[in-house]
Amino acid sequence: MFKSHFDIRSQPGFGLITLFTFFALYLPIAALVIYSFNGAESLSRWDGFSARWFVAAWQNAAVQDAAIRSLVIAIWAAFLATIAATMAALATTRTTPYRGLTFKYALINQPLMVPEIVTAVALLIVFSRIKVWTGYSGLGYLVVAHTAFCIPFAYLPIRARLESMDLTLERAAADLYATRWQTFRHVTLPLLRPAVIAGFMLAFVISLDDVVITEFVKSGGQDTLPTYMLGQLRRETTPEINAIATVFLALSTALVVVFFFINRKKQ
Amino acid sequence: MSGAQEAALAVQKQDIRSRWLLSAPALLIIFFAAVGPLLVMLLYSFMAKGDYGDVRFGEFSLDGWVSVFFQRDIFDDTLGLADAHLSIIWRSLQLSFFTTLLTLILGFPTAYFIATRPPHSREIWVFLVTIPFWTNLLIRTFAMQQVIRNEGLLNNALIWLGVIERPLQIMYTDTANLLGMTYVYLPLMVLPLYASIEKLDFRLVEAGYDLYASRLQVLRRIVIPLVKPGIIAGSILVFIPSLGAYVIPRVLGGGKNMMLGNLIEMQFGSGRNWPLGAAMSITLMALVMVALIFYVRNASRGGSSHV
């Protein structure tokens, strides 16, 4: 095409590399999805288009179990993490620095700084002992562990929203006779709602995706969907894994899309 | 001191107290299920190992730390360097470095290209980077496996094209680890790079061209120095999880191409040497801290240089 002006922004070859990047990002995912519709017994050959592995996965009791467990943990962890993160965000924003503020930041963001495998084995050490002491080995450990690493993710959008929020709105409320609680209830919270929802969804996805920490914290028979898949990957895999992965993929993509639109509406 | 001032102080005091109360749940949960266990692990690294895993509680020993780097000869009981451990640590560092480099080579042009699109399509491109980013890491690793395994997409395509006759063995090699990590961590490079390039003031680029710079010179002398904070942020975001990678080498690298993460797991599994595993974990954390300190230093310098 004829160029009517000198484009100062363009750099030669960058478009091609970008194309390659996106090709590389999506090709493996596409392959995975396509193979989930494979009618064959094994991934080694293609035997016509079929949904049989989706049916197989759906009827697999272990998969059902793991999926439900994943959802239960993710909902609890996201719920708890969002409440804790909202409170923490309110406590750490819109203030002149006070003693302990940096400490709070560091602690809240700590799970982001440490490699998962390190946290995972540390939790293994502590929780295995607690399990022996208390005799309790339920889902509680997983929920608590997930809540902890979900907090910084839920905290992120809530804090950002609070920091960009116009302080004069709350001042205006106070000026109009609202008590602190009324101000929070009628002004701060409604304005914060999109960020709280975003935080919840982030936490939910993060919890749903976790493999490493779950793998080390879970007791016997507490597989989540990701740890179940990890276990299956050791063996010769059938397209059933692809089918599970495809459903998983569709779910998290749907969440990201919703998240994207919530964020866009806000702006 | 006036009454108003006393009131102001009281308000401030109460404010700080309620701020501590508000943050207490988050702090307690993180302390209980993240920071606290790390401290316990630090203690464990200084204890004697139990026979069937765990530790002999309260029995002090430096064996865990010593065996991170040295091994005792079975026959004459002398200490030699623990080659196996050191080579795995070295491999982890190397692989992480090359992963960072590869993601940078692909990620920078991509981020730059996206940032120079019109605002509306920019959003869509970024969205397209975000989707793989939020896709389960295990699933992406598994997807990569489907591409590079012997009967996978890549080998089939190459055979079909006549480039090779027999499939290349990529799975269970360092190349598999490298490809997997590059694939999985690429969005972590693109997003911060994009954020900083998007903020770039293109009038400076214009000024560069006005002062006789070529495209390459503009890139090298103006764009890259200005987006350096983004480059560093992206590199750190890729380097740190690469160093602690566990799932990717487990699925793609197999037993022979372990990384530090797998070595740590081994100590808590078949190795039954918790103090060693704990010491290794702390070693890994220390490596991460070094990278972070490097980041903080450079980011603060890079940030202030062109304000």
Next chain:
Amino acid sequence: MTETRTTAAHGGAIGMHGIKKWFGNFQAVDDVTLDIRSNEFFTLLGPSGCGKTTLLRMIAGFELPTEGQVLLDGVDISSLLPNQRPVNTVFQNYALFPHLTVAENIGFGLKMLGKPRSEIDSVVKDMLKLVHLEGRGGNPVTQLSGGQQQRVALARALAPRPKVLLLDEPLSALDLKLRKSMQMELKRLQTETGITFVFVTHDQEEALTMSDRIAVMSTGTVRQVGSPWDIYDRPAERFVADFIGETNFLEAEVVAVSGDRARVRLSSGAEIPATFPADVTPGGKVTVVIRPEHAQVGTPSPASVLRGIIREIVYLGTDTHFHIRLEDGTTFTVRQQNARSGSCGFSKDDAVGISLSDDVAQILRD
């Protein structure tokens, strides 16, 4: 219940006694004592950073004074929280709640006070009428124009019938034309409601147009308090004279003093009468101010108080500015109305004489 909404209610009187405010090491307000009368339109005028907004925020309760007292109708309210003060604010950026409708915004204060639904509804209706927004109650505030948002902000602050209404540069975001009509509107609302208005602005014209009294502030202190006429025509000190309008400053020597008048001798040798704010003694060196519109340009004559050469003529449509270089080297500006069309009759480098209207010179406090 209706009596809470009747017009000409009692507006509160504000007393500020020995107010000092420190922000860390920065002193924003330095020993201000002010009395704002009931029912008046009072303006705090000054450049940005002079402490006027800080004073306003101390009346509202957003800042507490480091020292001193804020009184409302003689009662110390210094340490009350903002929501405990019968004082409402119109914020600079309006601070309308974006998640609420126009009516919900206006009714917010009454709702917080726990007023019954029916009362809130009827007050909101009255308020919408008062600010000419009938029928817009259900609209989201985000869809209103700047001027309409301004009206909603006013209605919201007036709805709870505060004793004092505080206005923090509320017109600064509007364009010139809208600003002019809102000035009239504000004045009308103040007269109709009888509420004391405390208005903060850096715009001298705004202050002169609307206020009953003005306090001119600079660097945390009040420089002069008075009617618009006092402030403009009888500035007490250099800062006030310089900040409000254009002014000529002339060095002079006091020749004689009698009553509240003095005679001063200008550098040209001419003697003119001048008013003065504080003690002056014959023989003292003083600065006098003369507004450009109080002087006339003419051909040199015995009536000319000053003489000089025209350096520049600036035509401004309604009037013409002459920048004249006086014999002693200082520059003097004369503003003359363009009473008729056509040339002013002078050109650059003409030698001219300047005559003064009666009683226009004012001696400044040192």
